[in-house]
Amino acid sequence: MAAVGDLQFEEFGNAAATAAENPGATTISIEGPGESPTHQAGLPRGSGGEEDDELLGNDDSDKTELLAGQKKSSPFWTFEYYQTFFDVDTYQVFDRIKGSLLPIPGKNFVRLYIRSNPDLYGPFWICATLVFAIAISGNLSNFLIHLGEKTYHYVPEFRKVSIAATIIYAYAWLVPLALWGFLMWRNSKVMNIVSYSFLEIVCVYGYSLFIYIPTAVLWIIPQKAVRWILVMIALSVSGSVLAMTFWPAVREDNRRIALATIVTIVLLHTLLSVGCLVWSHSCDLPVCLRYKC
Amino acid sequence: MSDLQRLMMEPTDHHAQALFAGLSDISISQDIPVEGEITIPMRSHIREFDSSTLNESVQNTIMRDLKAVGKKFMHVLYPRKSNTLLRDWDLWGPLILCVTLALMLQRSSVDSEKDGGPQFAEVFVIVWFGAVTITLNSKLLGGNISFFQSLCVLGYCILPLTVAMLVCRLVLLAEQGPINFMVRLFVVIVMFTWSIVASTAFLADSQPPNRKALAIYPVFLFYFVISWMILTFTPQ
Numbered sequence: 242m243a244a245v246g247d248l249q250f251e252e253f254g255n256a257a258a259t260a261a262e263n264p265g266a267t268t269i270s271i272e273g274p275g276e277s278p279t280h281q282a283g284l285p286r287g288s289g290g291e292e293d294d295e296l297l298g299n300d301d302s303d304k305t306e307l308l309a310g311q312k313k314s315s316p317f318w319t320f321e322y323y324q325t326f327f328d329v330d331t332y333q334v335f336d337r338i339k340g341s342l343l344p345i346p347g348k349n350f351v352r353l354y355i356r357s358n359p360d361l362y363g364p365f366w367i368c369a370t371l372v373f374a375i376a377i378s379g380n381l382s383n384f385l386i387h388l389g390e391k392t393y394h395y396v397p398e399f400r401k402v403s404i405a406a407t408i409i410y411a412y413a414w415l416v417p418l419a420l421w422g423f424l425m426w427r428n429s430k431v432m433n434i435v436s437y438s439f440l441e442i443v444c445v446y447g448y449s450l451f452i453y454i455p456t457a458v459l460w461i462i463p464q465k466a467v468r469w470i471l472v473m474i475a476l477s478v479s480g481s482v483l484a485m486t487f488w489p490a491v492r493e494d495n496r497r498i499a500l501a502t503i504v505t506i507v508l509l510h511t512l513l514s515v516g517c518l519v520w521s522h523s524c525d526l527p528v529c530l531r532y533k534c
Numbered sequence: 535m536s537d538l539q540r541l542m543m544e545p546t547d548h549h550a551q552a553l554f555a556g557l558s559d560i561s562i563s564q565d566i567p568v569e570g571e572i573t574i575p576m577r578s579h580i581r582e583f584d585s586s587t588l589n590e591s592v593q594n595t596i597m598r599d600l601k602a603v604g605k606k607f608m609h610v611l612y613p614r615k616s617n618t619l620l621r622d623w624d625l626w627g628p629l630i631l632c633v634t635l636a637l638m639l640q641r642s643s644v645d646s647e648k649d650g651g652p653q654f655a656e657v658f659v660i661v662w663f664g665a666v667t668i669t670l671n672s673k674l675l676g677g678n679i680s681f682f683q684s685l686c687v688l689g690y691c692i693l694p695l696t697v698a699m700l701v702c703r704l705v706l707l708a709e710q711g712p713i714n715f716m717v718r719l720f721v722v723i724v725m726f727t728w729s730i731v732a733s734t735a736f737l738a739d740s741q742p743p744n745r746k747a748l749a750i751y752p753v754f755l756f757y758f759v760i761s762w763m764i765l766t767f768t769p770q
Contacts, residue, residue, distance in 0.1 A: 324674050329745075329748070399656065
């Protein structure tokens with residue numbers, strides 16, 4: 242939205258003169274009210290003519306920007322308020338997942354994909370899928386280890402689902418909360434250009450966990466070397482998405498605090514991934530002692 | 535003179551009088567009672583509701599509900615795009631199916647192993663909270679289906695998986711081995727796809743067109759988890 246100072250009408254005497262002065266700026270000529278203005282969606286806007294464009298409002302990108310600022314206007318006790326967090330289409334979710342799998346150095350996940358439309362669909366269902374993927378793959382790998390032993394009795398180990406669910410959902414909500422609190426506190430001390438809302442942080446964390454779903458499935462392979470290579474790859478992809486997202490937010494701060502923040506983020510992520518995978522693929526202690534797995 | 539006659543004899547328009555000329559010699563005497571029965575051809579539902587569902591026998595009531603549930607089972611087993619499941623929703627079928635499934639899936643109390651299969655309460659909670667979460671998800675994405683209609687469809691489409699559970703239980707009575715497992719795997723996979731196809735046939739139309747995949751994926755995850763619980767069931 243335009244600041245108060247921008248609402249002064251500037252005098253544009255001669256379009257040609259202003260074009261000559263600022264070769265970089267673009268000018269738009271706006272016809273009178275009787276004629277239909279010939280705007281197209283891709284037309285670049287001049288610096289001073291933005292108020293006129295918004296008033297006319299038949300430019301699609303204008304409309305979406307205008308509406309995006311008015312998105313969350315329902316009170317929090319209505320259903321519509323929560324619908325604004327699920328305002329994504331299928332292709333948008335796929336794009337965000339792709340962005341979390343292929344971190345491009347220099348491109349910020351939040352700015353590139355989320356673009357002030359954070360959704361809760363992705364984080365919630367990715368976490369749910371991850372919970373079941375970890376539990377099922379742990380169960381399967383235990384089964385395959387003891388395959389062929391006559392005295393082994395297969396158990397479905399259903400309790401792992403509840404424990405995995407608690408850990409993963411707690412991570413996906415509490416760590417973003419702590420990080421957001423920390424960034425707000427640092428923001429009050431050091432003026433940062435980039436600041437994220439709580440939902441955007443939850444969104445980044447949720448989508449960054451996607452890489453662990455194929456990792457958990459592939460961990461069924463019983464070779465130790467394969468497992469550790471897989472976890473290294475997943476950690477580097479996921480950690481780099483998080484690091485590249487939060488580096489611009491702490492960059493202006495004290496050098497040591499910035500580095501400590503990024504290191505903590507990556508460390509917690511490592512703890513979650515390695516801890517969950519190792520725990521779910523470990524067998525029951527009495528069974529282990531009996532079969533020396 | 536009756537009121538009607540008085541009305542006829544009033545000096546109104548000549549034009550009107552010419553129109554109503556033939557009616558002036560109709561007279562309705564007051565000692566002919568006007569009575570009778572008016573029958574309106576309406577649906578049989580209304581007649582049942584306004585007459586005596588209280589007075590009918592218990593067998594009638596139960597049979598009517600059982601027939602409704604049975605009709606919906608048939609719709610799930612042969613899924614076509616019809617609105618019957620959505621229009622006359624009821625939660626009897628999902629309750630029966632969920633209780634049956636949970637009873638068959640629970641680990642036996644004799645063997646109280648620490649890490650066994652799910653308890654009755656766990657299966658029940660998974661089915662019902664899973665269905666509620668999927669319904670909330672589809673409503674938040676902008677679907678125009680009501681809360682209980684969606685619960686009804688998701689509950690009824692567990693029917694193929696309950697049949698798979700029964701078949702697995704029977705197959706497990708035979709000797710264990712890889713062939714046994716292959717048969718069970720095949721049955722569970724077939725019934726899982728049947729559930730997905732049935733629920734998609736009923737639910738897909740109510741979602742906005744560019745979010746159908748987002749709404750169907752949780753259904754897939756839900757039936758996948760239930761199939762996994764059925765497949766890994768081992769008798770103690």
